Amino acid sequence: MQKLTGRCLCEAIEYEITGELGPIFNCHCSKCRRWHGAAFRTRATIKSSQFKWVKGDEHLSGYHSSENTVKTFCSICGSSLISTYDESPDKIGIPLGGLDQAPDNKIEGHFFVGSKSPWYEIDDGLPQYDEFPGSHAKVRETSHQE
Ligand SMILES: [Zn+2]
Numbered sequence: 229m230q231k232l233t234g235r236c237l238c239e240a241i242e243y244e245i246t247g248e249l250g251p252i253f254n255c256h257c258s259k260c261r262r263w264h265g266a267a268f269r270t271r272a273t274i275k276s277s278q279f280k281w282v283k284g285d286e287h288l289s290g291y292h293s294s295e296n297t298v299k300t301f302c303s304i305c306g307s308s309l310i311s312t313y314d315e316s317p318d319k320i321g322i323p324l325g326g327l328d329q330a331p332d333n334k335i336e337g338h339f340f341v342g343s344k345s346p347w348y349e350i351d352d353g354l355p356q357y358d359e360f361p362g363s364h365a366k367v368r369e370t371s372h373q374e
Pocket residue numbers: 236237238239240241302303304305306307
């Protein structure tokens with residue numbers, strides 16, 4: 229079984245994930261872009277039972293970015309750590325940027341492409357979704373095919 233570790237920039241906080249990550253997507257929503265200061269956030273959903281803080285959890289801070297979502301970050305260095313959901317306490321959103329190793333599974337596509345950065349062009353050929361991939365999400369052609 230895969231075991232992954234991750235840490236924040238100042239290394240005060242360390243965490244461990246046991247088992248394979250859920251589907252990995254690049255999220256282009258404006259909240260993820262602002263939270264990470266980047267064109268997009270590469271993230272996966274995992275089960276809460278797969279995750280544990282190894283060190284430094286006394287340095288965690290949280291911010292309610294929406295009614296049901298808490299963004300957890302390091303209060304020393306400000307690194308973005310995990311997302312938790314008040315209505316789904318069994319799940320955690322994990323950004324891949326803090327991991328020490330490569331996960332076994334690969335990035336599956338892009339979501340919230342409808343609100344992506346105007347200065348960033350997606351050209352990897354992976355599926356793109358205006359919002360979440362699902363029954364009412366519109367699949368877009370990748371930009372290099374347009
Ligand atoms: Zn830190």
